[in-house]
Amino acid sequence: MGVGIEVLIVDWPSVEAFAADDREALLTDAAFGEVYSDDLFEHGWSWPAQPGTDWYGRYALRNTCGSYKPHFWAGHRWEHMRDFAEPKVRDLLDRFNDVLFWHGLEDVTGVSSELPERSCTWDSDLLLGCPPEYVPLIAAWWRQAAPQLESLREPFTRHAAEPGDSGWIATFESFADFLTDWGEIVTEAERRGWGIVGLRC
Template sequence: MGICIDVLIVDWDHLMSAPGDDQRYAMLHDAGLSVDDDEDAWPDRSPSVGPQWFWPSPPAVGWFGKFDFGNVGSSYKDHFWAGERWEEIRAFVAPDVRSAVDRFIDPLFWDGLEYMADQDTEGAAAHVSVVLPDAPSDHLLWCPPAAISSLKLLWDSVDAELASIRQPFERYARIGLGRMNDFDAFAGLLRGWGDVIGQAQQRGWGAVGLRC
């Protein structure tokens, strides 16, 4: 069995009103379970095949939303292999696009930029740096609202040029090994994260990823 990830966007002030890490984890864990188990609120819900959002139903306080990546992305293995695929193709991607993708995925799931010898220091994306605080135990992501704004700027740059990555991916990715073996799955995972960041940014919220 591998690790899966539950991604939630949250009202940061509400979350941080809890007195400690254990209480905050319990809040997040219970929030995720509440929308998973709320069959009355989701009468038309079907087994997930694609990305979808789940929100608390009244009278629950609307302080969070849960993002389901669907068949590609709910397992953390998909994120690991997306990072592997990126390392295989990034040298063949235009520098501005490479810089934006590097800085977008690095704090979210990749964590490989510091090991890359060809970090770009020019271009708009190079001037956007996102450094996240250490995540508490059993969290795979801990992203306060201040970091969300920077990630949204990076995602806008990535989204505009995402199609340009298809050719390098199809030519240079080692698609016979592991997961994330086609470009559409890779791009879909990035778009899922873009949706998470965009929804959080609209509300002034943060984002968390729970190990499950």
């Protein structure tokens, strides 16, 4: 079935208060416990209601069925159309997406988020570990890029769309929705002063 991802925003100190060996189980319980749903069409936030569990929230990205494949395909589409995007939008989205999920698109684009590397000391199988101190900068990139997403419609349609393709991120609308979901995640994490993790599943 391939690699899946479960996205959480977390209160970083609450996770780090646990022993390193216990953090993987803690995050797994958070992702697949009370707030988990096996509804493949689920979209949006799920928040725990049990006492003492107010340190995390789970976000289900729309139209992904929990798969990591849309992240790959979003990057693939971006590679094909980014040279035709407005330079400011291109610069913002190169950085926004590199730090969140493309990790290494710099080899293709020559641009990275420029955030310093910080190895995650949590003993967990993470596809993404974004500490809270990085989140305000990422959210600021999103706030600048979001109002200009529509300017990407024409370059996407001309250079990246796959008409009639029922696969991942084949239309501009699916591309914009995907970025908007990540924008919602970073915005809420910034509001709470939390970090972001993506668990491999």
